[in-house]
Amino acid sequence: MIKTSLKETQLQLIFADGVDQEGEPQFVIDRFNTIQPEVTDDVLYQAAQKLAALTTQEIVAVHRSNDYELTYEEEGAS
Structure with a gap:
């Protein structure tokens, strides 16, 4: 049997940062690990x-x- 354990969480904040020369939106990402x-x-x-x-x-x-x-954890194992 497969067991899952949550190990880490990351928060990402995505901010608008204007547009490039082609008019495409640009973003800045701040990460909190x-x-x-x-x-x-x-x-x-x-x-x-x-x-x-x-x-x-x-x-x-x-x-x-x-x-x-x-x-992986075998059936019946603790």
Whole structure:
């Protein structure tokens, strides 16, 4: 049986950063790598909004990335 364990959570804030010479939108991504994995999505989103309020750039997205470890555990083993 395969067991999954949440190991790390990363928060990414994506901000608008103008347009390039061709008129394509440009973005800046701020990453926070030391997020406690057990933090709920609601709490993480609220924190992202508070961080975004401290900047002059417009926030366009909030991403959460979770890394899991997959391990094999034999049936009946503890």
